[in-house]
Amino acid sequence: MASFDPVAGVEPVGGIERVSAGSEPIVQIKSKDPEKSGRLFGLGVGPGDPELITVKALRRLRESAVIAYYAGPRKRGNALTSVESWLREDQQRLPLIYPVTGRPPPPPFDYEGTMRAFYDASAERVAAHLRAGRDVAALCEGDPLFYGSFMYLHDRLADRFETEVVPGVCSVVASASVLQTPLVYRDQTLSVMAGTLPEADLERMLAGAQAAAIMKLGSNFEKVRRVIMALGLGDRALYVERATMTNEQIRPLAEVDPAQVPYFSMILVPGEHWQGA
Amino acid sequence: MASFDPVAGVEPVGGIERVSAGSEPIVQIKSKDPEKSGRLFGLGVGPGDPELITVKALRRLRESAVIAYYAGPRKRGNALTSVESWLREDQQRLPLIYPVTGRPPPPPFDYEGTMRAFYDASAERVAAHLRAGRDVAALCEGDPLFYGSFMYLHDRLADRFETEVVPGVCSVVASASVLQTPLVYRDQTLSVMAGTLPEADLERMLAGAQAAAIMKLGSNFEKVRRVIMALGLGDRALYVERATMTNEQIRPLAEVDPAQVPYFSMILVPGEHWQGA
Numbered sequence: 017m018a019s020f021d022p023v024a025g026v027e028p029v030g031g032i033e034r035v036s037a038g039s040e041p042i043v044q045i046k047s048k049d050p051e052k053s054g055r056l057f058g059l060g061v062g063p064g065d066p067e068l069i070t071v072k073a074l075r076r077l078r079e080s081a082v083i084a085y086y087a088g089p090r091k092r093g094n095a096l097t098s099v100e101s102w103l104r105e106d107q108q109r110l111p112l113i114y115p116v117t118g119r120p121p122p123p124p125f126d127y128e129g130t131m132r133a134f135y136d137a138s139a140e141r142v143a144a145h146l147r148a149g150r151d152v153a154a155l156c157e158g159d160p161l162f163y164g165s166f167m168y169l170h171d172r173l174a175d176r177f178e179t180e181v182v183p184g185v186c187s188v189v190a191s192a193s194v195l196q197t198p199l200v201y202r203d204q205t206l207s208v209m210a211g212t213l214p215e216a217d218l219e220r221m222l223a224g225a226q227a228a229a230i231m232k233l234g235s236n237f238e239k240v241r242r243v244i245m246a247l248g249l250g251d252r253a254l255y256v257e258r259a260t261m262t263n264e265q266i267r268p269l270a271e272v273d274p275a276q277v278p279y280f281s282m283i284l285v286p287g288e289h290w291q292g293a
Numbered sequence: 294m295a296s297f298d299p300v301a302g303v304e305p306v307g308g309i310e311r312v313s314a315g316s317e318p319i320v321q322i323k324s325k326d327p328e329k330s331g332r333l334f335g336l337g338v339g340p341g342d343p344e345l346i347t348v349k350a351l352r353r354l355r356e357s358a359v360i361a362y363y364a365g366p367r368k369r370g371n372a373l374t375s376v377e378s379w380l381r382e383d384q385q386r387l388p389l390i391y392p393v394t395g396r397p398p399p400p401p402f403d404y405e406g407t408m409r410a411f412y413d414a415s416a417e418r419v420a421a422h423l424r425a426g427r428d429v430a431a432l433c434e435g436d437p438l439f440y441g442s443f444m445y446l447h448d449r450l451a452d453r454f455e456t457e458v459v460p461g462v463c464s465v466v467a468s469a470s471v472l473q474t475p476l477v478y479r480d481q482t483l484s485v486m487a488g489t490l491p492e493a494d495l496e497r498m499l500a501g502a503q504a505a506a507i508m509k510l511g512s513n514f515e516k517v518r519r520v521i522m523a524l525g526l527g528d529r530a531l532y533v534e535r536a537t538m539t540n541e542q543i544r545p546l547a548e549v550d551p552a553q554v555p556y557f558s559m560i561l562v563p564g565e566h567w568q569g570a
Contacts, residue, residue, distance in 0.1 A: 062347065063460070071351060162477060197438065201444060205498060206484070
């Protein structure tokens with residue numbers, strides 16, 4: 017175990033003097049609570065590779081007494097996995113365990129109400145630490161405000177406590193990097209959508225897109241692939257699962273087994289190469 | 294001047310053992326050139342705040358003998374500005390100066406041909422260093438493959454030299470973080486578009502979007518605002534310029550002076566809050 021603390025040393029060396037360098041945060045801090053309380057950090061930890069965290073998020077991570085993260089029952093959660101190598105033993109873990117994962121049970125099960133109650137309770141567990149004066153880092157795969165579950169904590173806590181959101185590398189650009197494909201040239205439009213959409217909506221969205229990213233595949237993969245093939249986009253579409261994680265897989269779209277597609281998978285339809293360049 | 298090298302020390306401490314930790318790159322490296330040559334790194338340096346670079350990009354930056362970056366004539370360029378505090382004096386700067394910036398001259402000026410020749414020449418200047426065995430870090434604001442000028446180097450060099458793309462925090466999520474607004478909930482679709490689009494295209498795209506980001510405003514601002522107002526989106530739209538840079542500005546859309554809007558500005562139309570949470 018090295019005694020070296022990577023964050024203590026993370027500071028610019030040489031070059032010009034910058035108001036923003038060092039410990040001064042540029043990212044806006046919303047503070048509406050006159051009470052002395054801990055700070056809430058919504059940290060984008062990136063797509064999976066521990067080194068794709070930003071220097072700022074890493075610094076906030078190491079400053080926080082409490083590390084909050086979402087995970088499925090009996091799972092560690094991808095966000096915790098990607099930062100665990102940076103954590104110290106004295107940092108308290110606060111797991112927020114989803115009551116439902118995968119396809120929700122049909123009514124009369126109240127899915128929306130169950131999730132609302134879960135997010136309410138999660139926010140109160142985080143708030144208890146903040147009120148006690150402890151900084152809380154809420155971990156988010158990718159970026160906190162881009163399909164991230166941090167949004168539900170933000171909606172409940174940002175007006176009550178000093179809150180800082182540190183943006184992260186989102187899965188869309190991480191997927192483009194591992195696929196080594198330029199995603200959008202010049203004034204092309206990018207449409208980002210969830211594979212959970214109904215087939216007709218997917219077809220309409222994809223037909224009108226110059227470049228597209230389809231997230232949240234999992235059990236929706238077969239439907240998404242059908243739409244892509246019907247639109248004649250099969251040759252342009254690229255598939256990757258768990259981009260930048262240790263078990264990353266890149267496969268031709270035609271060879272993907274729909275029964276094996278994880279939630280953390282993505283199809284990109286890159287924009288046409290700019291002919292001028 | 295501290296003698297400390299932040300990248301030499303950037304390594305995970307404690308926690309679980311990971312195949313990916315340390316110096317093993319997860320992000321795919323494409324290697325097609327049997328010759329021994331330098332490596333080309335396309336580095337996303339993030340939206341402007343020097344601390345919003347990733348640990349991986351910072352490590353690659355410090356490993357590179359040559360730092361290539363685009364800039365306007367007699368300008369430093371935002372990409373160089375955001376990393377300059379991390380650079381050493383022994384690292385060679387390779388500025389790639391745009392022949393045209395702002396609105397291109399009308400025909401008979403051959404804008405496309407001029408830009409193609411510029412990107413060709415830029416690629417050859419980079420290639421000369423790679424052939425000489427020097428690693429080259431090509432800097433990109435935000436992410437390299439998301440509207441980034443690195444794409445033109447990638448198109449010309451990735452098949453000839455060992456190339457690694459390190460994704461970065463893109464301006465869309467950085468803007469959401471400084472505006473502290475959740476951008477897309479659950480199944481919502483996000484449309485990312487350039488303000489340079491014709492008014493009718495902007496209107497069609499925005500009318501069909503659940504959430505939207507409009508980039509590249511500059512002289513297109515007035516047109517974009519007109520479309521947003523006509524669609525009744527004025528109350529939801531948020532404006533920020535130079536998000537996370539030292540001169541960042543957040544203003545109400547109605548109060549923005551169209552004559553003062555920089556290229557590095559953004560309008561977000563966040564998705565409606567999920568009612569279930």
